[in-house]
Amino acid sequence: MTRVLTTLLLATLAAAPVTAQHGAPGGPVPVELLQQRRAEFLTSMPTGIAVFESARIRSVEGDYPQDSDYREANDFFFLTGLESPGGVLVMVQPDSGRSAGEVMLFLNAPPATPDRVSAARTAADSLGAALSGLATVHARRPMPRGRAMPGRPAPVDPMIAMVDSIATARGLERIANPRRIIAPLRAVKDADELRRLRRASEISVEAHKAAMQGTRPGMWEYEVEALVEYTFRRHGAERVGYPSIVGGGFNSTLLHYDLSRQQLHDGDVLLIDAAAEFGYYTADVTRTFPVNGRFTDRQREIYNLVLGAQQAAMDALKPGITMAELNRISRAYMDANSGTLCGDAPCTRYFIHGLGHMVGLDVHDINPYFTEMRPGMTLTIEPGIYIPEEKLGIRIEDVLLVTETGYENLTAGAPRTAEAIEALMAEGRKQTR
Numbered sequence: 001m002t003r004v005l006t007t008l009l010l011a012t013l014a015a016a017p018v019t020a021q022h023g024a025p026g027g028p029v030p031v032e033l034l035q036q037r038r039a040e041f042l043t044s045m046p047t048g049i050a051v052f053e054s055a056r057i058r059s060v061e062g063d064y065p066q067d068s069d070y071r072e073a074n075d076f077f078f079l080t081g082l083e084s085p086g087g088v089l090v091m092v093q094p095d096s097g098r099s100a101g102e103v104m105l106f107l108n109a110p111p112a113t114p115d116r117v118s119a120a121r122t123a124a125d126s127l128g129a130a131l132s133g134l135a136t137v138h139a140r141r142p143m144p145r146g147r148a149m150p151g152r153p154a155p156v157d158p159m160i161a162m163v164d165s166i167a168t169a170r171g172l173e174r175i176a177n178p179r180r181i182i183a184p185l186r187a188v189k190d191a192d193e194l195r196r197l198r199r200a201s202e203i204s205v206e207a208h209k210a211a212m213q214g215t216r217p218g219m220w221e222y223e224v225e226a227l228v229e230y231t232f233r234r235h236g237a238e239r240v241g242y243p244s245i246v247g248g249g250f251n252s253t254l255l256h257y258d259l260s261r262q263q264l265h266d267g268d269v270l271l272i273d274a275a276a277e278f279g280y281y282t283a284d285v286t287r288t289f290p291v292n293g294r295f296t297d298r299q300r301e302i303y304n305l306v307l308g309a310q311q312a313a314m315d316a317l318k319p320g321i322t323m324a325e326l327n328r329i330s331r332a333y334m335d336a337n338s339g340t341l342c343g344d345a346p347c348t349r350y351f352i353h354g355l356g357h358m359v360g361l362d363v364h365d366i367n368p369y370f371t372e373m374r375p376g377m378t379l380t381i382e383p384g385i386y387i388p389e390e391k392l393g394i395r396i397e398d399v400l401l402v403t404e405t406g407y408e409n410l411t412a413g414a415p416r417t418a419e420a421i422e423a424l425m426a427e428g429r430k431q432t433r
């Protein structure tokens, strides 16, 4: 299907109560890109059958879905562009390296009568075909009614039998771990993925700026967290990319502090590791700033050491380098520049986690630690120093896009230097005086 036709179809259907990423702030994934991703997957897969299932709808009775609405499974979304619980994508490769392969998409049949309970999801109809860029979409057999209970066997999904019968009929084996094949495809972002990641980054930057401007001694961590997450949603982000970390004082030294229930004190730092997910792509941003708007001399020295370690890795970032090498460079900088800041030994002993990771559909995206960087890959670099006995934790984290010659910092809009942070915080104080 051509883009013009798709656009026309979408325009025609715009008034109908549908679905998918159509109508979502992120918009639909262009079908040409979906077709390209599936073709690349089929080309790189071995002979066999690969199956990608959509996410499961979670129950308010026991699943605790209140932290997020239905969210499609990443690989399913990457290859179909759809949000469609019950969906099953079957990739058939009868002759690896020689055959273009075949794609079969099964979606729930459109409801016979309008669904008065749930929001419309993409179904096996012309819209499902248009949004996914497939000529045909098959209706899947419905799941049997009833749910898993203690003492009662879970209902069997008829799609499992269906996929098995496709495999048997063609004499093909089902591939055990298709994620291994999709990993390299997801590592390099295409134009639509970058568009989403850029927006997620921009929104996250706005939230960090709001936190810097809005934080005052005496506020509670949850108040700042609310400000951050409100900013995400206000700009069209569907959800947080991961549980927000908002930790003041001692809590700044806990890597995954998630309670956000303590008061913020004059003289402490506040570490915020929080980012928005926009159109299924998440940023990952950390900033650390003084609750009262001014770093102490000690805080500033440690801050500048972390900043230097981050910059050293960023300066080395270009195609060909690996995360392992960047990690070594960043730690070598910290070793060489610690002076007596942390006593006789370098501060590197307080840098207790990895330097960074790939970022995309997953916040910790498929991670080629020893794989050479290529243009279009997106990663974070996030050194930190955590000194619990001083209630002082500093981490600085940005989202970086590898370019032909180096990198672009997608989250540079959030102040990074101690001076820029203090300037923005001072501005925030003026506004509310």
Ligand SMILES: [Mn+2]
Pocket (backbone or CB within 6 Å): 284, 357, 380, 382, 397
């Ligand atoms: Mn991170």
